Amino acid sequence: MRLLSGNHLISPTSLAFGTTGRALWIAILGIMGTFSMAASGLFAQGDKEGAVIRVGVVGLDTSHAGAFAKIIREASGSNPVARLKIVAAFPGGSPDIPSSIDRLPNYTKEFEGLGVEIVDSVEALLPKVDAVMLNSLDGRTHLSQVQPILKAGKRVFIDKPLAADLTDAIAIAKLAEHYKTPWFTSSSLRFSPTIYRYRTKTDRKILGAHAWSPCSLEPHHTDLTWYGIHGVETLFTAMGVGCEEVTRTKTDGADLVVGKWKDGRIGVFRGIRSGTQGYGLTVFGADFLENDAKYEGYEPLVSEIAKFFAGGDAPVSSEESLEIMAFIQAAQRSSDHRGVPVSVAEVVEDATRGAEGKIRDWIKPKN
Numbered sequence: 001m002r003l004l005s006g007n008h009l010i011s012p013t014s015l016a017f018g019t020t021g022r023a024l025w026i027a028i029l030g031i032m033g034t035f036s037m038a039a040s041g042l043f044a045q046g047d048k049e050g051a052v053i054r055v056g057v058v059g060l061d062t063s064h065a066g067a068f069a070k071i072i073r074e075a076s077g078s079n080p081v082a083r084l085k086i087v088a089a090f091p092g093g094s095p096d097i098p099s100s101i102d103r104l105p106n107y108t109k110e111f112e113g114l115g116v117e118i119v120d121s122v123e124a125l126l127p128k129v130d131a132v133m134l135n136s137l138d139g140r141t142h143l144s145q146v147q148p149i150l151k152a153g154k155r156v157f158i159d160k161p162l163a164a165d166l167t168d169a170i171a172i173a174k175l176a177e178h179y180k181t182p183w184f185t186s187s188s189l190r191f192s193p194t195i196y197r198y199r200t201k202t203d204r205k206i207l208g209a210h211a212w213s214p215c216s217l218e219p220h221h222t223d224l225t226w227y228g229i230h231g232v233e234t235l236f237t238a239m240g241v242g243c244e245e246v247t248r249t250k251t252d253g254a255d256l257v258v259g260k261w262k263d264g265r266i267g268v269f270r271g272i273r274s275g276t277q278g279y280g281l282t283v284f285g286a287d288f289l290e291n292d293a294k295y296e297g298y299e300p301l302v303s304e305i306a307k308f309f310a311g312g313d314a315p316v317s318s319e320e321s322l323e324i325m326a327f328i329q330a331a332q333r334s335s336d337h338r339g340v341p342v343s344v345a346e347v348v349e350d351a352t353r354g355a356e357g358k359i360r361d362w363i364k365p366k367n
Helices: 019-046 063-074 104-113 122-128 139-151 166-179 193-200 229-239 299-309 318-336 344-363
Strands: 003-005 008-010 053-058 084-090 131-134 155-159 183-186 206-214 243-250 254-261 266-272 280-285
Touching (some): 053 063, 063 084, 063 299, 084 104, 084 122, 122 139, 131 139, 139 344, 166 318, 183 299, 183 318, 193 229, 206 229, 229 254, 229 318, 254 318, 318 344
Parallel strands (some): 053 131, 155 183, 206 266
Antiparallel strands (some): 243 254, 254 266
């Protein structure tokens, strides 16, 4: 039996907020935000209201692929998800991550049983679909897999993590801007109603927040991207953007990451690796204190994906997604240097140089 990795078939045998950093960060985020609004509007004009949206799936090595597919199959009536139809899939898979490669055969068989066409590359998928869900478990594969999708102008949802590190995350955002293709990424936790309410109720002044989630690690990924990203995204859903400095304390059983926002607020993430695990959020407001937020399933996220695929605005800005990855990268640098405070702008500046090198061959002018 052959397995798949990256974009093609393989054989299994084979610090302070400096002026320069601030300007660079603002420039990156401003370009991404402007592009997102413009490209989203262009797509919406060409959308045919009510028509079936053919969806392709990249990555059948995660339970999310099957869970999302079930929600799509069972949607009916005026539910925006009912417009989606999964028609093709590229299995993917990473041989050096057991939780990826061990699950791939069964998940692929499940999709075949649903009548979904299985193809042997991302490129073979693209002519068959209108939009793509990139669900590959391994964040290292996301940059190479998303490049042809963005180049083809197909709207794409990138499942968590956006990438294995900040460098690849910035590279993805820059490619999307170059190709003028809308995209977004998110943990399913963000859109749980008891968490997302802190975005929809804008009249409530939030002074700080404390989020927690399981936080298992994977050696090929920046620590918090693998699973802690659920809790980090929950924290940012409440706090919004604007984190300037991050400090991380790491032990075998837990992480404690403290972020200082530019307006003086403090946000805290606790990653859990031992003892009882779960998801949660405490929000400290000017006139309230609430701690009843919880994980409420995949349906809210799939609904947002459906509205986005139909031509709606990205429900999460590229600015926020990149800042989440920068928070994670700053936390990594902090723990690597015995818990010193790390400037978010500094890690962005360093990662941007690497990102530009990674995408140079894709975006250089043709002679």
